[in-house]
Amino acid sequence: MKYDLVVIGAGPAGMSAAIKAASHGATVAIVDENPAAGGKLLGQLYKEPKTGWWIGREVAKSLEEKVKRLGIDYFPENEVWAIFPQWKVLLNHGEELHTDYILLATGAAEKAIPVPGWTIPGVMSIGAAQVLNNFHRVNPGKRIAIIGIDALSLTVANELKLSGAQVIGIYLPPPDDFLDRISNPQQMIAYLSSLADAAPNHFLKFAGKVTQNEFIQKVSAAFYPYRGMKIWGIPLFLRKSILEIEGDKQAEQIKIAKISRDGLPEMESVKTIQVDCVCISGGLYPLSELASAAGCEFAYINELGGHIPLHSQEMETTQTGIFVAGNITGIEGAKIAMAQGELAGTVVSDRLGLLKSGTAIIKKAQARVEKARENALIKFQPDIEKGRELAVQFWDERT
Amino acid sequence: MRIKKHPILGKLEEKEINITFNGREFAALEGESIAAALLANHIRILSYTEKRQEPRGIYCGIGHCYECRVTVDGERSVRACITTVKDGMRIESQGESPK
Amino acid sequence: MSDKIICRCEEVLLSEIVEAMKTGAQTEKELKLKTRAGMGICQGRTCRPLLEQIISFYTNKKIPQASNLTFSIPVRPLSLSALAHTGKDYKNEN
Numbered sequence A: 001m002k003y004d005l006v007v008i009g010a011g012p013a014g015m016s017a018a019i020k021a022a023s024h025g026a027t028v029a030i031v032d033e034n035p036a037a038g039g040k041l042l043g044q045l046y047k048e049p050k051t052g053w054w055i056g057r058e059v060a061k062s063l064e065e066k067v068k069r070l071g072i073d074y075f076p077e078n079e080v081w082a083i084f085p086q087w088k089v090l091l092n093h094g095e096e097l098h099t100d101y102i103l104l105a106t107g108a109a110e111k112a113i114p115v116p117g118w119t120i121p122g123v124m125s126i127g128a129a130q131v132l133n134n135f136h137r138v139n140p141g142k143r144i145a146i147i148g149i150d151a152l153s154l155t156v157a158n159e160l161k162l163s164g165a166q167v168i169g170i171y172l173p174p175p176d177d178f179l180d181r182i183s184n185p186q187q188m189i190a191y192l193s194s195l196a197d198a199a200p201n202h203f204l205k206f207a208g209k210v211t212q213n214e215f216i217q218k219v220s221a222a223f224y225p226y227r228g229m230k231i232w233g234i235p236l237f238l239r240k241s242i243l244e245i246e247g248d249k250q251a252e253q254i255k256i257a258k259i260s261r262d263g264l265p266e267m268e269s270v271k272t273i274q275v276d277c278v279c280i281s282g283g284l285y286p287l288s289e290l291a292s293a294a295g296c297e298f299a300y301i302n303e304l305g306g307h308i309p310l311h312s313q314e315m316e317t318t319q320t321g322i323f324v325a326g327n328i329t330g331i332e333g334a335k336i337a338m339a340q341g342e343l344a345g346t347v348v349s350d351r352l353g354l355l356k357s358g359t360a361i362i363k364k365a366q367a368r369v370e371k372a373r374e375n376a377l378i379k380f381q382p383d384i385e386k387g388r389e390l391a392v393q394f395w396d397e398r399t
Numbered sequence B: 001m002r003i004k005k006h007p008i009l010g011k012l013e014e015k016e017i018n019i020t021f022n023g024r025e026f027a028a029l030e031g032e033s034i035a036a037a038l039l040a041n042h043i044r045i046l047s048y049t050e051k052r053q054e055p056r057g058i059y060c061g062i063g064h065c066y067e068c069r070v071t072v073d074g075e076r077s078v079r080a081c082i083t084t085v086k087d088g089m090r091i092e093s094q095g096e097s098p099k
Numbered sequence C: 001m002s003d004k005i006i007c008r009c010e011e012v013l014l015s016e017i018v019e020a021m022k023t024g025a026q027t028e029k030e031l032k033l034k035t036r037a038g039m040g041i042c043q044g045r046t047c048r049p050l051l052e053q054i055i056s057f058y059t060n061k062k063i064p065q066a067s068n069l070t071f072s073i074p075v076r077p078l079s080l081s082a083l084a085h086t087g088k089d090y091k092n093e094n
């Protein structure tokens, strides 16, 4: 089958791009291994300060309806396992899609935090808990502990509570030589208080405010109370770590310890607590294996979450005809992913000769990405702006 | 474990269907993943590892980790987290449990 | 502190990785060959960022500004039936 554009990934970026290109008259295919369209939108659920509830599955549904209305060929439950030059996209059920333009919108994967016992059933990533809870409507557990303190874990904690599960606490990861960044209370507090200014939801704003407030900021991490603080009824422990998860056939208990001011566990403080589920929140990284297999050049930019395919302001990679949009270009929120998708869809439409005043329309689409960034409430990476600058710089240096 | 009523998302109204897991029959809801259906029935162990024969279950929930591999109607290594249940589906765990 | 698994698929422990590094493995590729970490069915999707951090920590080197990441085709494990379907001759590890 031959298409003008083949989009890989039916998340917000991929669907927005497909819709844009198809609405300009391109023939488009979109492939996703998941049976449901929406990517990471499916689990999202929170109240935004100005616009009310953001229900990801509904946003996904409305995008999917547009995809169908525009006659886009949608291949759910199909994995792309290879891309061959110029260009052939191979699906695991045997289809071969031919095209001059590919958009990689494969999103992000979660970074792990290895903890002794983290392979026991009942221990899962925070994203798994989110999808089970908000999309499939099954509580991942009844008594849940969370490892890792960040925007995502705080948001999901609130979602779990909202649906009736008990979140017994949000804890630091075990101190680890190679992971000290996220198990250090001091940096944690600085990060959390930075959330308060533009938090995407009331809960995060509240968490940020708590750490911004009164004595915590003034007297530093060393004095954050060991007993933690409750944020909307969920205990947030900035000075306790989960050292180990135990259980024979499934997670049954966690061992927690106080963390001293220099970031070490106080072994005489170790306590055991019953749980039936532990969620791990280690952050996100761009999922770019297909770009790599297709021969795109990369840069490692920590501020963006990891290795990203180098790309131009028009979202094209170093491989002619292969474009990227969404989290594969760096970890940001859903609205930015959508704007990036629209930009990529616009550029491809222009290349196909479907636009009259292409340059102007592309400029507008670029401006909309910038606008989405300015309005972005959630910030997954602390130094995202610096990361973006580096990405542009790396691209310019090579051309 | 099912969230029958949700303050924002409302009531669950999906149709009930039947699946079997390791020969036993369980109820599932139309449209959900195998992993979600089993979890709703309190089943967490989906496979056992080769080397240490340790139990494993859902980890990533979105198809990345392959920890949820099960055999579905005879087809091996299907990811339970991104495969939708169907009425009459026969599901089996993979790997050998330590006896 | 207790040992822990780093590569879930191949069941490789942190201690095994550190040991392999002590006995000469310095890169992701060498570690893979020695311990099989990152060689399992998920193709490193879970442990790869960890391996990078561990190597960077123990070798005192920054995570490389690699201009080419090494992922090869197929990026997903393929079943034999899928291969038969495509009629191509690609090697499949799992």
Ligand SMILES: Cc1cc2nc3c(=O)[nH]c(=O)nc-3n(C[C@H](O)[C@H](O)[C@H](O)COP(=O)(O)OP(=O)(O)OC[C@H]3O[C@@H](n4cnc5c(N)ncnc54)[C@H](O)[C@@H]3O)c2cc1C
Residues within 6 Å of the ligand: A008, A009, A010, A011, A012, A013, A014, A031, A032, A033, A034, A038, A039, A040, A041, A044, A045, A078, A079, A080, A081, A105, A106, A107, A108, A109, A110, A126, A127, A128, A130, A152, A155, A284, A287, A290, A325, A326, A327, A328, A332, A333, A334, A335, A337, A378, B063, C076
């Ligand atoms: C757990 C989690 C929670 C998040 N919560 C929020 C939030 O609350 N608010 C927010 O704004 N952002 C959130 N994000 C960020 C989120 O990634 C973005 O909102 C947005 O979904 C990114 O869109 P995307 O289109 O780039 O990728 P995704 O939404 O990740 O979609 C990528 C799609 O590509 C598919 N895919 C990947 N590889 C292949 C392949 N080889 N073959 C076939 N299909 C493939 C996947 O199945 C997936 O459906 C969250 C991210 C995660 C991981």
Ligand code: FES
Residues within 6 Å of the ligand: B057, B058, B059, B060, B061, B062, B063, B064, B065, B066, B067, B068, B069, B079, B080, B081, B082
């Ligand atoms: S839980 Fe990770 S692939 Fe299914």
